[in-house]
Amino acid sequence: MSEKAVIAMSxxxxxxxxxxxxxxxxxxxxxxxxxxxxxxxxGESREKSCCSLADAEDxxxxxxxxxxxxxxxxxxxxxxxxVMDRFVREYREGRTPNPCxxxxxxxxxxxxTRRAADMGFDCVVTGHYxxxxxxxxxxxxxxxxxxxxSKDQSYVLYAMTQEQLARTRFPLGNLRxxxxxxxxxxxxxINARKRDSQDICFxxxxxxxDFIEAYTGEGCLPGDFTDGGGRxxxxxxxxxxxxxxxxxxxxxxxxxxxxxxxxxxxxxxVVLCPERDLYSxxxxxxxxxxxxxxxxxxxxxxxxxxxxxxxxxxxxVWQTGEDALRVEFDEPQRAVACGQAVVLYDGDTVIGxxxxx
Numbered sequence: 596m597s598e599k600a601v602i603a604m605s606x607x608x609x610x611x612x613x614x615x616x617x618x619x620x621x622x623x624x625x626x627x628x629x630x631x632x633x634x635x636x637x638g639e640s641r642e643k644s645c646c647s648l649a650d651a652e653d654x655x656x657x658x659x660x661x662x663x664x665x666x667x668x669x670x671x672x673x674x675x676x677x678v679m680d681r682f683v684r685e686y687r688e689g690r691t692p693n694p695c696x697x698x699x700x701x702x703x704x705x706x707x708t709r710r711a712a713d714m715g716f717d718c719v720v721t722g723h724y725x726x727x728x729x730x731x732x733x734x735x736x737x738x739x740x741x742x743x744x745s746k747d748q749s750y751v752l753y754a755m756t757q758e759q760l761a762r763t764r765f766p767l768g769n770l771r772x773x774x775x776x777x778x779x780x781x782x783x784x785i786n787a788r789k790r791d792s793q794d795i796c797f798x799x800x801x802x803x804x805d806f807i808e809a810y811t812g813e814g815c816l817p818g819d820f821t822d823g824g825g826r827x828x829x830x831x832x833x834x835x836x837x838x839x840x841x842x843x844x845x846x847x848x849x850x851x852x853x854x855x856x857x858x859x860x861x862x863x864x865v866v867l868c869p870e871r872d873l874y875s876x877x878x879x880x881x882x883x884x885x886x887x888x889x890x891x892x893x894x895x896x897x898x899x900x901x902x903x904x905x906x907x908x909x910x911x912v913w914q915t916g917e918d919a920l921r922v923e924f925d926e927p928q929r930a931v932a933c934g935q936a937v938v939l940y941d942g943d944t945v946i947g948x949x950x951x952x
Contacts, residue, residue, distance in 0.1 A: 602720045612722065614626055693903075751903060887944055
């Protein structure tokens with residue numbers, strides 16, 4: 596009996612080729628595009644966002660071209676609550692969240708997986724570049740890096756549970772991006788040469804502060820720039836306008852370059868420091884998810900990533916509580932930001948990760 600699959604189709608080339616490959620494998624498929632917000636609500640143009648009407652139409656046309664039904668699921672309330680509201684709250688509290696991780700965690704592999712199961716489907720298929728395998732020894736599902744290191748998306752998938760991994764398929768995991776575009780072109784897909792989405796889908800042109808002010812209807816309060824000792828160096832234009840490690844755009848006349856080290860929401864201050872003070876070797880993480888094991892029982896050598904586009908760095912990890920990790924790097928790391936994710940690897944295998952606290 597063929598597997599019944601829901602294909603999450605964004606309108607891009609990756610999910611379109613994932614749909615084709617699923618059909619060719621013998622699966623019985625339907626395409627689904629998720630409505631996450633109204634573009635006008637976030638000041639977005641029709642063409643820009645991965646969730647635009649134009650993209651939904653591209654997904655529909657590809658689905659029909661390969662002989663597959665296509666539907667739109669309205670998850671806008673879930674997306675607002677679990678992604679956009681969280682993003683705004685975290686930024687206003689001085690942290691640096693990653694909404695793509697939250698979208699995967701709560702929407703694509705949370706809400707959509709449950710909806711697919713309720714409808715009698717066996718799995719959800721996406722165009723992510725990652726791989727899933729099964730470890731016969733432990734019985735656990737494993738998340739692996741993609742074969743194409745330049746496109747690997749395992750970092751933003753670390754929060755997937757064992758149940759979600761069992762009910763997910765990544766057909767592109769062993770392909771290079773070049774091969775994916777070639778498959779799309781050979782099948783005359785209208786989006787074969789469509790550019791990849793780079794920005795957070797609901798933030799226009801990467802202007803986080805403008806989005807947050809428009810979303811909340813509230814301006815951000817100015818406050819003090821200080822040094823590590825609390826000495827006032829000038830006035831800032833609101834916490835949400837700055838990121839850890841930032842030097843340009845501070846609007847200060849300083850005798851030597853200073854960088855954002857910390858944002859303190861309680862006192863509404865932005866702490867500046869010389870570049871040498873941006874580096875740290877140790878971090879604590881909370882809200883953890885482990886994939887390769889139930890828990891980490893002893894100090895474990897890993898490669899750890901602090902950002903999506905960063906190379907993994909050698910480190911040692913300890914599990915210090917049911918929902919806590921301590922990571923110590925061999926070499927100091929620059930501009931570690933609270934709210935971002937630390938993801939741990941053993942070779943190509945994702946051990947797990949958590950939110951930097």
